[in-house]
Amino acid sequence: MGIRNYLGVNIMAALGKLKNKIAMLEYVKIDSDEFLKAPESGFYLQSKDSSGVISGCRIFIKEDEPYLPASENLKGEYKNFRTLNDLEKKYGPAIKDIPSVKIPGVKPTLPGKKFEDGDVAILAHYSADKELVFIHLKMK
Known part of the structure; x- marks a missing residue:
């Protein structure tokens, strides 16, 4: 099942479904945001503002x-x-350019472009050769 299918799902329900399918799955809470991170599987899911509902996900292409x-x-x-x-x-065509951000002491963020697909914003971040590194999906 594609990770996009978890948008709109309760994050704890997603944890219950994924914990037996994904070898290294980590639940993290930072302030009012919750994450299910699976670095070895190439994705994370995010719930914002204590909603408990997954409103974003990042899928790593590279x-x-x-x-x-x-x-x-x-x-x-x-x-x-x-x-x-x-x-x-x-x-x-992309509806918005996303600039790279340079933060002292940290590698710069990747530039990106924003697309829309119905009720989902697609933020595609890419390398210098224009190859996709990851796609971040956000519910509008």
Whole structure:
């Protein structure tokens, strides 16, 4: 089942479903946000503002320390996307550019482009060669 299918699901229910399927699954709470992190499986799920409902997820297309690429099954409908051009063919031109941010002492964030698919925003972050590194999905 693709990770996108967990959007809108209670995070504890998702933990219950995934804990026997994903070898290294970590639950983390930071302030009012909750995460299910699976670096070795190439994704994380996020619930914001103490809602308990998954409103975002990140699917890794390429390795980005400490995350490995997600399996084709976990990538779901995004399994054939490798470049920004692939996304533009499916969703049309990006609606927004996301700049790289440089924070002292930390490697810069990757630039990205925002696309929309119904009630989901797709933030595609890419490397210098325009290959996708990860796709972040957010419920609108």
